[in-house]
Amino acid sequence: MIATLPKLKVNRDRLDLSIAKLAEIGKLANGGVCRLAFSEMDIQARELIKIWMKEAGMTVSTDAVGNIIGRYAGTELQAALATGSHIDTVPIGGRYDGCLGVLAGIEVARVLQENQTRLRHPFEVIVFSDEENSVIGCKAIAGNAPTDPERYRRKDGTDIQTCLQRVGGNWHKLHTAKRDRSEIAAFIELHVEQGGVLEANNKQIGVVTGIVGQYRYMVQIVGRPNHAGTTPMNMRKDALVAASQLVLAINRLGVETIGDQVATVGHMTVSPNGTNVVPALVNLSIDIRDLSEENLQYLITEIEKEAVAIAENTGTEFTFEQKLHVLPTLAKPELMATIADVCKKLDLSYDYLPSRAGHDAQEMGRFTDMAMIFVPSRDGISHSEEEYTSPEQCAQGAEVLLQTILAIDRSY
Template identity: 40%
Template structure:
């Protein structure tokens, strides 16, 4: 092992706080014999039971504010109660429980995720992190471990519809967001009331800088990097920034048979050239940047008429804001060049623009140190999907733990993570929380 790797591993192991038993209660001390472990069978049993809620022929359908979502929340409420946690709802409808720490001056360490699903989704995206957070709090109590910081468990509402619950919690939800329609057909405004919140008092749910000591979220990877590398744990470096464009390409509709090839203003041809150019540009340099042309609307969309207009979308993502900005300029330049070559006009408009959220170095270290202490293979990696952690990063240090998704599949009925990987992730979360209790001061 080269010296650099040895030093990194030693530092990671040192980040794990020790436990000493005093009067039947465990407190942070100076020497820990071995890492703590959760009850993995209990955690996976909860997930198996939960799989029945919202299960349809097409997959899991617990979309926000639906009857299945409410049933899922009722199930989760029972887990809080069975685990000895006192549940409260904030005015946004987020589910929360707080375990006091030994130092009342300290802000809480927050752990959790969400339980709502996409349409025809799977049972692991969200519930793994939510139920693991409950299991961590229960395991700490059962093993008589008391943290200095309070520990707060959260289940965010409507993550899949735009991280609504966490956006409210950090004060980023706009009045326009309240009128957006969720997959259930309910507006966010209606949905907040349905899940027990109060839209007239949303300001009471807002947290500010300093209110949270740190946030750690366990999640399935939603990709295949860990599986491909045969790694058990992903230490998330950050959540990619996202920029969506809608691009209108205007040409001229004319007869497909009577218009010579050199006299055409074919918007579809321009769209095809642009799609290939976007792909080539993204692949022309090293890195993890991605771009996707995902939707095309063609006018008049008729067999014997040259397309006069195409509206397409581009989804651009990367962990570096500078790279997102640079590729934005590249795509605009390509549009101008292809427009000139095809006698068409390109008009760009931004639909979504979110900045990258970088993980806190201290939390990455305690996650990595916990994985090392547990004997689990790991690697640092970005998250290509959005998460509630991205919102919390606006006001507090955050980090994420990934476990493998079989086949790299998510948002699908075939989404699956193995029980052993779920237990591994929960064990890393448990030990990372204990280590963060020391590292975050």
């Protein structure tokens, strides 16, 4: 428990101005941002961030995968308290996803500097490379980045070495980006929720319990292409009827299983896709996420059982191919308790919730203590130009980040 909170306080308007200035780089017509990792816009934004870090009294370095590390020196200890997020966006993204976490980190440094305050620990703000695509930045720090360069090739064909060189990295030194617990004692990431739970529950702050694990499969369903007029119902092998049964089974398992999982079929293609042809082939995706790896395994086993039964009753054939398996990362309970305590002291309402989207903190949590702070997303919208979190809400998140860093600087 924290007795009283120090007098330090973030500057709402300064944070808001930083968000607005960063959003100018790659600005879209309707308030959104296009700043793909390793693009010219990304490079411009990185230069601005480095200037701001230096102005806030930080020393700046770039590691082999282009992660920018701003470090505000401490007084006593070697291991840093770290925060950060990313400044790359999806092709049509918002102004807050990632950027808020980076800019709130810099705001914390600015507050420390203007109050001539130093922590016992060094304080680091990390800008992770390419969170929206390969996630190479945080994976390299955690020592989990795949070493096959082809895994990273961009849609436009650019190879990873070229990408990293553009941002001051070097693919051939990938391994040097790895860090460990003796270097980073704890990592706390502030992020917009990207969902509608906080808003629906009328809470100001989310204390993240962990970042869900994820299974992704592609399923191929093979039926038989018959004429939709001339083929009686009982002579069909309709791949779309089979696929529809699977979609509903997955949705039912997602809704009815006891737990906090989500289960989604987001992608489906039908072939030959003619109005007068019985569908012969359906490809669809399955995405399931939960904090419990055990529950995820239960769900995928049940889905595969359903598929066997559906194949039998429709005369179709199913093939499952696993595309992704990300293990859940749980937040450190002591850090969650500190964040909750800070919220109480600041008189901010809060709720515990899992993060069902991936974040840089997921990889950081694989080697050090991790926690995340969420602020509400209006209408739960993200990865969209309509993404919005008010200046007040952004400042509340940054304030919780500042006070949490100050609190754990004493306890860690």
